[in-house]
Amino acid sequence: MTTTLPPAPARENDDGTAAPPALALRGVTRVFGAHTALDTVDLEIAAGEVHCVLGENGAGKSTLCNIVFGSLPPTTGEVLLDGERFAPSSPADALARGVAMVHQHFSLVPTLTVQENLLLGRGVRRLRPDRAGLAARLAAIAETLGLQVELDARAGDLSVGARQRVEIVKALLDDPAILLLDEPTAVLGPDEVDSLLATVRRVAAAGTAVVLVTHKLGEVMRVGDRATVLRGGRVAGSGPLAREGGAGTPGAPALTAADLVGLMVGREASSLDPVLAASVGVVPTAGPSHDGGPEAPARSGTPVPAQGPAQVPAPATGDPVLTVRGLTVDDADGARRVDAVDLEIRPGQIVGIAGVEGNGQSELVAALSGALPASAGTVLLDGVDVTHAGPRRRTALGLGVVPEDRHHEAVVTGLSVTTNLLLGRLHRFRRLGLLDRRAMRAAAADLTDRFDVRTASLDAPMSSLSGGNQQKAVLARELSLDPLRCVVAAQPTRGLDLGAVDDVVAHLRTAAARGVGVLVVSSELSELLVLCDRVHVAYRGALRGPVPTDAPDARDRVAHLMTGAPA
Amino acid sequence: MTAPTSTTTAVVPTPGDDDGPAAPAPAAPAGPAWRDRLLDARPVLVPLAAVLGALAVSTGLAALAGATPAEAATALWEGMVGTPYAIGSSLNVAAVLLLVATGFLVAHRAGLVNVGGEGQIAVGAVAATAVGTSLPSTVAAAVALPLLLLAAAAGGAAWASIAAWLAVRRGVSEVITTLLLNFVGVAVLVLSIHEEALLRQPVTSSETLPQSSPLVDAAHLPLLGLPDSPATAAVVLALVGAVVGSVVLRRTATGVRLEAVGRSQPAARRLGVPVDRLRFSALTTAGATSGVAGGVLVASVPYVLDEGLASGYGFSGLVVGLLARGSFTAAVGIAAALGFLVSGGINLQLAAGVPASITQIAESLIILGVAGTAIWTVRRTTRTRRPWWRSRTTGRTAARPAPEVAP
Structure with missing residues (x-):
């Protein structure tokens, strides 16, 4: 499969052998109460490849990451690391086994310097932080990957892109076998996305298996070797990605951007609204891409x-x-x-x-x-x-406002859907000084109906709704x-x-x-x-x-x- | 090239594709149903275990103090429910605790923790005494009692409003301020019963106790009229307060708004809820009910304000509120239980010679037990946890093919 890839010289070595994949999931299922987040998912990721995991929100991408990174145990099924059974009991455990993750939300301490952030959690059994060891490792990373960080800058003063670079360096410090990137481009500008994707390629070229979790097709087509599409917790399809000038692996049809869109949403890409197409990145978000550009349908x-x-x-x-x-x-x-x-x-x-x-x-x-x-x-x-x-x-x-941070400002996640919809206008539901719950429920039912908010019950807590439905609830409230x-x-x-x-x-x-x-x-x-x-x-x-x-x-x-x- | 065999799976959807022998999961935490039920019952079982543990330790302490467990248990039981008198005084204690707990629950709904019951009781009692001793003796009870209780509520509320103002305006943690104001509040009480210019009874000899003059008769809380029982109207007052609190929190717009504030101030503010005003009033309400508790204490036998008046009630009321976890029904039950425990302890001292403070030890142990084990009552995913000293012993570097090794 390596022949289909753009420059990745360091990856010629793992061919010819039946080496076990760096990471394999076999029949992994994760059940939350009545909800099956992951349903018998099989996945194999080879060392040195960029494997993109795509899917809409709620498709199970995060659950998958959490299982691999040790935050959640699978309900059934198993995870194999280099062919060995891998059941991390915690993220620290996963790290020790060579699985590193860069989270969607940054986890740097803003008041500490970059160096202090990188030293955090390392050498906890030593008396003094291992600055020399860190410097050596950083030099190695800078040399092989071209990743530089400003050690003395305060993390909080860095730009978003620079902060993410620190996160990635932090994840790479232990020379992980697997690097999980959860929606890494969500907060980046076009230039920063470019440089991130270049970094991802270099990390993979150095022999690390990279799992890129995203919902943006444009990025997938630019850096991915293979892709697995999740839909509703199941693998909707997977395979090598089509690239310009190279056929897919013989015997397996290569996936095009259009295929991926179809797998993600379960309908034809050409039927998508342009806004939708834009949001999955079928129209590349950054100018012309460097490695040829995807053959995107709406492009x-x-x-x-x-x-x-x-x-x-x-x-x-x-x-x-x-x-x-x-x-x-x-x-x-x-x-x-x-x-x-x-x-x-x-x-x-x-x-x-x-x-x-x-x-x-x-x-x-x-x-x-x-x-x-x-x-x-x-x-x-x-x-x-x-x-x-x-x-x-x-x-x-x-003035209706849809706040940026949904959980922080837009909704009270612990309160019911009804309460969230009507919190700003409770005075209209007073009867004899008490709240008229029936009228509230009727009004909330009307709103959820009109705005198609899917909820198990109007009394269910807001946190039980998917992100999309929460946002629709916010819109329902603000637009009404x-x-x-x-x-x-x-x-x-x-x-x-x-x-x-x-x-x-x-x-x-x-x-x-x-x-x-x-x-x-x-x-x-x-x-x-x-x-x-x-x-x-x-x-x-x-x-x-x-x-x-x-x-x-x-x-x-x-x-x-x-x-x-x-x- | 040679891709690993199974990675060539095509674009076809593979729902439920079970990969033969690898699939059976040995680590599946599919525990039996009874275990699930047991885990679900933890919110009840854990406090129960805490109570039992505390009782066991207390029994041991009682034995150290020279009472056999049987003697101690008998004395405790007698003091709790042995006589109508014991039941009555237990109920009076419970009423005071319930008043404090009601306010605690209201403030807690808005995300505020009122640790200041002690000081608020003291200041409420001082205010109530000021009214109760200065009324003319001819005044009717229908006038005197409401006046006294209002003054008590105002005193407690004023005391809590200091912390509330600091919390709302300056962002100072109300846990700190209410706690520290306890000392000041009790000092206010002590000062006022030591100064004749304030509330001290006229000093006629060197043996005049530092306490206030007795309240006028009209300001005495009436007894409930149960035979041989000292239970006062405070019991009814506390129950009414709990019912009102429960209705306000669960059935009114104010209650919903308070909860919204308690859960997310930014979201509540965004939706036009007057966050600052609600937080301020929630904490002052807590002060008011504690103040009323102080007023009830002064307006009960022996109808004077003395130094030990507030001792412990504020904190015990806080315990009731904490243990009740937002439920007024639970608060009533827990207040009753603690009330009985307190008056049982008094009899323990009288009858079995065991210091009454042993009940305080029991109470504290219950708090520690419940607070310390709260983490177990939260349902978490069960996982096999590797001991920390073994967390880095896995040799993944050995198992991993180094990318540098060329073929």
């Missing part, structure tokens, strides 16, 4: 917005529903997070804010929702000054405000499966068609380009642009602005 030379079926020309008439003038937000340390932002959204418009994360988007949304105080500037909602108003008043004036003038949605499709992305996008479009102003903040540029009328770019707290999305070179212009280059 075309220019961005795809014009063919979006729901692109109704926005009736951009009427007074703006949201006017932001010179909005500035300083954080507690006095650092400027949002810098003199001007923004105007008229009824029916969908305006996007793109940008690499950490450029003030979160703070801007927080300031618009009333969670952060503005240091300067004004925010007018439907002509009313709400600069200093709390969330309650903004909601009353018709009365009055509703403007919706601010931060990363509304993050972490959602395709069906849910479809629904979320449709609901936002419907709202806009009703004359609601919509502001979408997202790090998924492709999504913004197909969804929005115009896209601003957040860069170091300021907004740049806007770039109208129907301009032929919109993608390039936005990508250009994201790098900080002058417009």
